[in-house]
Amino acid sequence: MSLEQSGGLPWSFDLEASFITRKGYDVKEVLPALFFETEGCRKARYDYWETVTFMFTQAYAKQIGDWCAGKGWSATGHVVDEQELMHQVTSVGDPMAFYEYLQIPGCDWLGRFVGSDPLVPKQVSSVARQLGKKRTITESFGCSGWNVSLADLKRIGEWQFVHGINLMCQHLQGYSLQGLRKRDYPPSLFYQQPWWDDYKGFNDYFARLSMLLSEGGSLAEVLLIHPVRTAWTLQCGGDMSAIVPYHESFTQLTRWLCQSLIEHDYGSESIIAGHGRVSGGNFIVGEAKYRVVIVPPCLTLDQVTVQLLSQFAAEGGTLIAFENYPVLISGKEDNRLADIMADAILADWSCAAVVQAVSAASAPFIQITDTDRVRVTADTLNVRTMELDGSLLYYVVNSGTDAYPQLQIELSRQGVVSLINLETGEIGPVPQEIHPEGVVLRLPLYPGHSLMLKLDPQAASTAEAINEHQAALPDRREDIRPEEAYILAELSPLWEVSSVDLNSITLDHARLRIEGGEWSAPQPVIFIQEQLLAYGRPVVLELEFEFEVSFDPRRQRELYLVLEQPEEFEIFLNGVPVSPESCGWWRDISMRKIDIQGRAGSGRNTIILKTEFRPSPELYARLERARQFEAEGNKLTLEQELESIYLLGSFGVESAEAFEEAERRAVWTAGAFTLTEVPEQVTSGDLTRQGFPFFAGSIRLRQSLEIAAEPITEAIWSFQAPPDTIVSKLLINGICVRTFLWEPYEADIAPYLHSGCNDIELILTGSSRNLLGPHHHIKGEVYKVGPDSYKDKPGWTDKDLAPDTHVYQDRYAFVRFGLAAAPQIFIR
Secondary structure, eight states, X not given: OOHHHHOOOOOOTTHHHHHHHHHSSOGGGGGGGGTSOOTTHHHHHHHHHHHHHHHHIIIIIIHHHXXXXXXTOOOEEOOSSOSOHHHHHHHTSOHHHHHTTOSEEEEEEOSSOOOSSOHHHHHHHHHHHHTTOOOOEEEEOTTSOTTOOHHHHHHHHHHHHTTTOOEEEESOOOSOOTGXXXXXXSOOOSTTSTTGGGHHHHHHHHHHHHHXXXXXXXXXXXXXXXXXXXXXXXXBTTBOGGGHHHHHHXXXXXXXXXXXXXXXXXXXXXXXXXXXXXXXXXXXXTTEEESEXXXXXOSEEOHHHHHHHHHHHHTTOEEEEOSSOOOEETTEEOTHHHHHHHTSEEOOSSHHHHHHHHHTTSOOSEEXXXXXXXXXXXXXXXXXXXXXXXXEEEEEEEXXXXXXXXXXXXXXXXXXXXXXXXXXOXXXXXXXXXXXXXXXXXXXXXXXXXXXXXXXXXXXXXXXXXXXXXXXXXXXXSOSSOGGGSEEEOOOSEEEEEEEOOEEEEEOEEEEEETTOOOOOOEEGGXXXXXXXXXXXXXXXXXXEEEEEOSXXXXXXXXXXXXXXXXXXXXXXTTEEEOOOOOOEESEEXXXXXXXXXXXXXXXXXXXXXXXXXXXXXXXXXXXXXXXXXXXXXXXXXXXXXXXXXXXXXXXXXXXXXOEEETTTEEEEOOOEEXXXXXXXXXXXXXXXXXXXXXXXXXXXXXXXXXXXXXXXXXXXXXXXXXXXXXXXXXXXXXXEEEEXXXXXXXXXXXXXXXXXXXXXXXXXXXXXXXXXXXXXXTSSOXXXXXXXXXXXXXXXXXXXXXXXOOBOSSEEXXXXXXXXXXXXXXX
């Protein structure tokens, strides 16, 4: 059987010598054990992967980290395949060993998701805490798609931050979207997005959060041993299936700990070997001190770990273990493990057993219950406790979709609690009850929402502050706003469109003609470039796009043709030449506007682009290298790129076919599309079905509300459901009440209302998703987007689809834009 058939493993010219130096025998003697179940294969694999991991870490991370340190610089980055034990073995050996040598260790988080377990960020933050590294970074938001909202970005970011990250590297800001760049793992979080002017609110929020988390010191007292070395012993050639149960049990354990609000770090045995010690009944790794050590189900422990665990147990430390208990030391059977397990708490396999075993030695710093005093348990409800300048910070994060109208939060330390507003930086009082055993608060926690609580330890001098903060806490178990106490001021479902950015339509199908031959049938533009490359020589081509018009062409209106590199084409509109001279750009500097005002007619219109396609020999060489190496594909540039074109102007867009609801807040329609007059009125609901399916901009809606003369003591605006927007602004009587980026989607509007007629305005801002797609993916809206999401065969971002799936569908998919529900105003 060949090496390729068995699954290739890492090798280098120096491996044999390094292996002999480290292990004392020839690696070639045990090569079969790396691919087959043989006698002694666990030991052979352990030694092999320990050597490979050491060599990789020293040659790469340490060499670059030392070089940066010598210049006063910081090395940062992330490793590939950090999310599962099954992939860590062959990709990096031990990711936490790699992080030791980065001044700013980091991780990668792709897609519009949060994880069910904290493995990726917690691996990074554990090493950083243990080795005294102030900053931990995440490269986030790649592949999350053009419609990822600021609320989504906040939710994804805070899920990582509560698990130990404190610095954001945002993926990405594209200087230009020319050609394939608009499909290069979008979005671009930059000027191409209609919401760019409001992005400051998101960045200011995370700047404040980053400062607090990087300056604060973690208080976790629980260490969970990372079982990647067990994975080493189970990697059989390219077969990693035996690792899966250990990965699943490890992630289940860390999930149970998180759900129980038991803060913990991971212990890499590579880090422990170099920085571990025991003192005073504490298991110490670098600068971090632990009272509890948990051994997850595993096969092997390193010999240094075993020695330290033995000493830890002897000094009275709390050691907890779960079946399957380890039986190997550094990959080899050893009876000493039985003695260590005899000193451990052998807990049952359940969340309750974990909590009981850990809490006896290290109780959670915070407890959270619902209105019925039942402990709230969710993968998406997490906490992080830190000490900062003598105060305690409790960072409570709800990264899920459930709303908690009222939570009872019990802090186990005495003191006075304030609430830090991360949107404004203000620190304000919060109602609380102070008890001998700690502080109790009752607060709401919205979806994608967080609380930063600051506790100042109680002292005699704080008596006045305590009296100021202490208050009778609300204790109702119904909704926090009983509707019977309010009068509902009805808003009309009909809104006047008082202003709107220019509308758009994407023309992504064209007929093709080569060198004056026959016209093809209409086909997706994205597939045409491949056809032209197949000729292997320069060809003269023509692309014919068409669009339908039902608006009055005699009315003066703005109308532009938008395309990339117009100077490369001869352009004809309805057979009449059009100058390629640009009058500016729209959405991206590569998307040039050509004024065609007054040139479109009623009914069918055609646009023909004519050019010579001139692929160079160098281009074919680059394409071949890109097929073989991902790095080559990532830097691929093309001299000519045939792209969709756009119409921009003062018009509406109607579909000939009805819209159908789809998953992930998307809608389908088969088209075809017709340009109409701009809608003057719309109703609450989806605006893509009311003339704006391809829209990428802001729309301003207005209506009037009559208020009786009675005095208003309270008035609450509620969207009832999160709007299908990225940014929503509420204005009352010309004054901006609030810019809504995320929950809560409510506002106190009493100061802005008066008796009589009130002017209510909403400015709704969307994304570039309905302009740039993907419009034809089989899933509709996609939460993990890459270049292949626009094509017909699944790429790595669609691993859940069968390889022979036809991804490209003729119908169009849009995401909803507008008001998901009719807003309401509650007055009393």
